[in-house]
Amino acid sequence: PVVEKAVEQAVEAMIPVAERLAAPVMDRIPDALSGPLTKQVARLAGPATGRAVRRGFAVRMDGHDVQITPEDLTRAFPKATDRLLICIPASGEDEKVWSKGAERMGGSYADRVATVNGWTPVMLRNDSGEVMDAGVALGALIQQVVDHWPVPVSRVVLLAHGDGGLAVRTGSAIRPMGERPWTSLVTEVVALGTPHL
Numbered sequence: 001p002v003v004e005k006a007v008e009q010a011v012e013a014m015i016p017v018a019e020r021l022a023a024p025v026m027d028r029i030p031d032a033l034s035g036p037l038t039k040q041v042a043r044l045a046g047p048a049t050g051r052a053v054r055r056g057f058a059v060r061m062d063g064h065d066v067q068i069t070p071e072d073l074t075r076a077f078p079k080a081t082d083r084l085l086i087c088i089p090a091s092g093e094d095e096k097v098w099s100k101g102a103e104r105m106g107g108s109y110a111d112r113v114a115t116v117n118g119w120t121p122v123m124l125r126n127d128s129g130e131v132m133d134a135g136v137a138l139g140a141l142i143q144q145v146v147d148h149w150p151v152p153v154s155r156v157v158l159l160a161h162g163d164g165g166l167a168v169r170t171g172s173a174i175r176p177m178g179e180r181p182w183t184s185l186v187t188e189v190v191a192l193g194t195p196h197l
Helices: 002-026 035-049 070-076 095-099 109-117 131-148 164-172
Strands: 056-061 064-066 083-088 120-127 155-161 186-192
Touching: 056 070, 056 131, 064 070, 070 131, 083 109, 083 131, 083 164, 095 120, 109 120, 120 131, 131 164, 155 164, 164 186
Parallel strands: 083 120, 083 155, 155 186
Antiparallel strands: 056 064, 056 120
């Protein structure tokens, strides 16, 4: 207990210094990292700086995060339809997970759904933490997307991978406030490789 207390005090004393040193580069790290490496860096950086390398969820387009404003969404999705396929990867993953085998299949899954069915795929980056926190963050993001989408949204389908499905389950159980809650627009949820327990 005495040693643990001394370590805790030493880490707490280092946090302000670590945050000051890390701040200029923390926001540039997300585009350079993906997948399991991101998880490892976040695990190492989190305790020292008091925050993870990436936080929560973000809409992605062409390898970059998209701000959730009407202007930025219109610019990122010029052919937006009223039907959204929101692709939620497992934690530590981004939109690249949905492109595996794209060459062999004639395009990514999202591209094929958009072409055949006229849906608009919305790819997310997932760097969330605890399942409850992830669910709240996911629900808030989807509500912002629905509220600021270029055209009124009539239908939402959620496609989740791994523990992204747990975030969907948790986020769907929280009823958003407002006139058009995103949960009322969801017609299907598909979870691939989501742990049931």
